[in-house]
Amino acid sequence: MRIDRVLANNPGPFTGPGTNTWILDDGSESTVVIDPGPVDSRHATAIMEVVGDRRVEAILVTHTHSDHAPLANPLARDLGVPAVGHAPGPGFEPEIRLLDGATFDVGELALGVVHTPGHSNDHLCFRAGNVLFSGDHIIGGSSVMVDDMGPYLESLRKLKGTGLERFHPGHGEEMTDPDAVIEWYLAHRLQRHEEIRIAIAAGASTIGDVVDEVYEEVDPSLHPLAARSVQAHVTLLIAEGRITSVGDSLVAPPDPP
Ligand SMILES: [Zn+2]
DSSP states (O other), rough: EEEEEEEEOOOOOTTTTEEEEEEEEEESEEEEOOOOOOOOOHHHHHHHHHHTTTTEEEEEEOOTTTTTTTTHHHHHHHOOOOOOSSSOOTBOSSEEETTOOEEEEETEEEEEEEEESSHHHHHHHETTTTTEEEEEBTTBBOOOOOOOOHHHHHHHHHHTOOOEEEEESSSSOOOOOHHOOOOHHHHHHHHHHHHHHHHEEEEEHHHHHHHHHTTSSOOOGGGHHHHHHHHHHEHHHHOOOOOOOEEEEOOOOOOOO
16 A cells, blocks of 8 residues: 655645645555645646556545545546545535445555544545545644534544554644544544633623634634634534523523632
């Protein structure tokens, strides 16, 4: 098995150094491309240079966000191979749809499919032996944006203690201690969850109030993004019965003195 990375030229506040496009082979001539990234002919050329004489079997996407999937269909069409993912999304139409627990054969290699909703509901991770292509479920060097917190926490727990030895993420560097990384992610989320509940108990009654309170140290240009995370936490806090929504106001029982 050989794994190569081609970094897309899309650095930014949401993408870090850019999107990691991974090229995985089975140790012979069969490869798949995972997360080809945005439509960018120079990146497509760079991917094909790394593929070289090997054969591409399919183009896989972890999820349909614009920094991961839009090049998938054009590249698949050029190569005459299927574009593969969990579900259609903006700028992406899969010819093969993969569900949780499926395997996808890459030559001699059976790639395991793990549905990991949370960052987005269509998110898949791909497992090759004890290596996991983690997309934006888990990235190098920071936490991720979460759209749906309950499923996200479940998707983290689902990977824990499963014998993983390495993450190859959608952004940032490879990570060699997956269970420790998952622990950190869970601890970080649960800490935020508690901070948000406490802020609401102390009187923050709107998403904006909570963002100002809890994300005070974060650059204001990122507050709209933080608001999405807060919304995801708030939705889960309501589902857990720990806060309520009264009209337009969030309400939590005050902490005992
Ligand atoms: Zn991404």
